[in-house]
Amino acid sequence: MILLDHVTKKYPGDVTAVDDLSLEIKEGETFVLVGTSGCGKTTTMKLINRLVDLTSGTIKLDGRDITSMDSYSLRRSLGYVIQNVGLFPHFTVERNVGVVPELIGWDKTKIHTRASELLTMVGLSPEEFAVRYPGELSGGQQQRVGVARALAADPDVILMDEPFGALDPITRETLQSELSPLWNELDKTVVFITHDIFEAVKIGDRIGVMDNGKILQTGRPADVIKQPENETVSSFFAQHRFQLELLTTRIEPLVEAFDESRIKRDKNTPWLHPHDGLIDAMDALKISDDQKVPVYDSKKRYLGIISHETVTREILNLIEQ
Amino acid sequence: MEFLIQIYPEILDRTVEHLYLTAVPIGAAALTGIPVGVILTRKIFISGKVLGAASVIQTIPSLAMIGFMIPLFGIGVPAALVALYLYSLLPILRNTFTGINGVDKAVIEAGRGMGMTDHQLLMKVQLPLAVPVIMAGIRTATVIVVGIATLAGIMGAGGLGNLIFQGIAMVNSDLILAGAIPAAMLALALDFLLGKAERLLSPGRKGDKE
Numbered sequence: 001m002i003l004l005d006h007v008t009k010k011y012p013g014d015v016t017a018v019d020d021l022s023l024e025i026k027e028g029e030t031f032v033l034v035g036t037s038g039c040g041k042t043t044t045m046k047l048i049n050r051l052v053d054l055t056s057g058t059i060k061l062d063g064r065d066i067t068s069m070d071s072y073s074l075r076r077s078l079g080y081v082i083q084n085v086g087l088f089p090h091f092t093v094e095r096n097v098g099v100v101p102e103l104i105g106w107d108k109t110k111i112h113t114r115a116s117e118l119l120t121m122v123g124l125s126p127e128e129f130a131v132r133y134p135g136e137l138s139g140g141q142q143q144r145v146g147v148a149r150a151l152a153a154d155p156d157v158i159l160m161d162e163p164f165g166a167l168d169p170i171t172r173e174t175l176q177s178e179l180s181p182l183w184n185e186l187d188k189t190v191v192f193i194t195h196d197i198f199e200a201v202k203i204g205d206r207i208g209v210m211d212n213g214k215i216l217q218t219g220r221p222a223d224v225i226k227q228p229e230n231e232t233v234s235s236f237f238a239q240h241r242f243q244l245e246l247l248t249t250r251i252e253p254l255v256e257a258f259d260e261s262r263i264k265r266d267k268n269t270p271w272l273h274p275h276d277g278l279i280d281a282m283d284a285l286k287i288s289d290d291q292k293v294p295v296y297d298s299k300k301r302y303l304g305i306i307s308h309e310t311v312t313r314e315i316l317n318l319i320e321q
Numbered sequence: 322m323e324f325l326i327q328i329y330p331e332i333l334d335r336t337v338e339h340l341y342l343t344a345v346p347i348g349a350a351a352l353t354g355i356p357v358g359v360i361l362t363r364k365i366f367i368s369g370k371v372l373g374a375a376s377v378i379q380t381i382p383s384l385a386m387i388g389f390m391i392p393l394f395g396i397g398v399p400a401a402l403v404a405l406y407l408y409s410l411l412p413i414l415r416n417t418f419t420g421i422n423g424v425d426k427a428v429i430e431a432g433r434g435m436g437m438t439d440h441q442l443l444m445k446v447q448l449p450l451a452v453p454v455i456m457a458g459i460r461t462a463t464v465i466v467v468g469i470a471t472l473a474g475i476m477g478a479g480g481l482g483n484l485i486f487q488g489i490a491m492v493n494s495d496l497i498l499a500g501a502i503p504a505a506m507l508a509l510a511l512d513f514l515l516g517k518a519e520r521l522l523s524p525g526r527k528g529d530k531e
Contacts, residue, residue, distance in 0.1 A: 075433070075434060082427060082430060086425070086430055087428070089450065099435055100435050100436065103437065159434075
């Protein structure tokens with residue numbers, strides 16, 4: 001758990017980058033700080049790993065004040081991914097992944113095993129990629145290595161500063177949908193920074209909207225979008241509101257009971273997860289030749305169906321609001 | 322041909338002397354210039370002054386520089402070595418400074434963010450990545466010094482300059498060439514060897530997009 005308590009960062013010349021910010025990030029959640037550039041989100045993240053020093057306030061990591069820890073061991077205990085990847089160009093992919101383990105003194109065989117395991121996890125075959133240099137990889141592959149590197153020493157917390165910001169839209173979407181389930185499954189606490197509201201609602205368990213060094217509102221993506229607490233938050237979504245609502249309105253409450261045996265199923269039949277959004281339901285219905293799509297939870301248990309009728313009604317509701 | 326056979330042993334001796342006049346100042350300049358260059362990247366406020374001073378030294382005409390050294394160190398090898406050392410300092414110092422400062426900021430931030438100490442960052446990241454630029458500085462300095470070292474001949478420090486100055490005094494162009502051609506070949510050979518060393522020292526960066 002990360003606790004920021006009345007945190008302020010002032011730069012010389014009385015520039016306040018972070019202004020009396022309080023925030024609690026829960027264990028195992030993905031918390032996304034979203035805001036325009038210059039709103040203080042990157043500074044906030046760098047305060048957590050002490051790349052930037054606090055002016056006032058306290059930050060606690062699992063109850064321990066971070067200023068009481070050695071800053072180097074603090075950083076080694078937190079995963080860190082940045083927008084420009086920052087892989088070491090003179091190290092092989094494997095050595096890049098093993099940087100933190102090397103710093104904390106793991107032996108070579110352990111690092112090698114761990115690197116192969118992680119490369120596989122992020123979708124790169126170790127046989128092919130371990131001995132290559134970052135300059136030989138595409139931007140998307142480099143950031144996969146960047147994520148593997150952050151996971152290397154198995155940190156509980158990972159800080160990500162616009163990790164997919166420099167990628168083209170298609171690669172970005174692939175990485176979002178492939179990598180975020182990965183750190184969710186590993187139960188990592190993730191602090192994720194982005195200026196892209198779509199990325200925020202897609203990835204975040206909770207989001208925090210930032211402006212001028214302050215957090216304006218925190219909450220589940222759907223709640224923040226449905227009930228913005230003030231003008232600034234609301235203007236941040238402005239013209240994308242409808243799209244964002246389609247994305248964040250979960251189908252969970254719309255599931256209807258239906259006899260499972262009456263569902264025609266083959267391997268091409270689309271299905272949904274209760275956490276999927278309306279937009280996913282629309283996609284699934286489009287390819288379904290039935291007027292309904294079955295819903296299964298993470299353990300593949302059958303929950304019911306989503307019907308064409310319900311989705312249409314819900315979309316009409318959104319339009320009317 | 323007869324001339325060449327007759328002068329050959331002397332050319333060889335003078336080349337060895339010349340090599341000595343080059344290697345010692347370059348070695349000393351590398352041993353001092355690289356650490357000082359590294360320190361300058363940490364203490365930016367004095368870097369301008371130090372690099373400025375080194376540039377001023379570089380602008381002193383070489384004949385004058387050698388003249389300045391004689392009252393301080395007397396006629397002979399030590400004066401020549403000091404003068405040549407001063408000339409080789411700037412390229413090495415400046416290239417170390419720019420090489421280290423030129424390392425991609427994202428790479429530095431990643432290193433710091435992963436918990437490298439300043440020392441680890443320098444040894445594992447900044448210096449290895451700056452090797453090509455530092456080596457380029459050493460190569461530049463070497464070529465400059467091989468050329469200027471011929472002037473050591475007039476202050477009794479030996480080297481291939483001796484042949485050239487004898488040739489000038491005797492109006493014998495064969496003798497001048499006997500000094501000048503080996504000096505040029507020496508410069509090319511050293512540049513080539515240092516280029517090889519540079520590639521060996523820059524650990525595998527095949528296909529690096531630069």
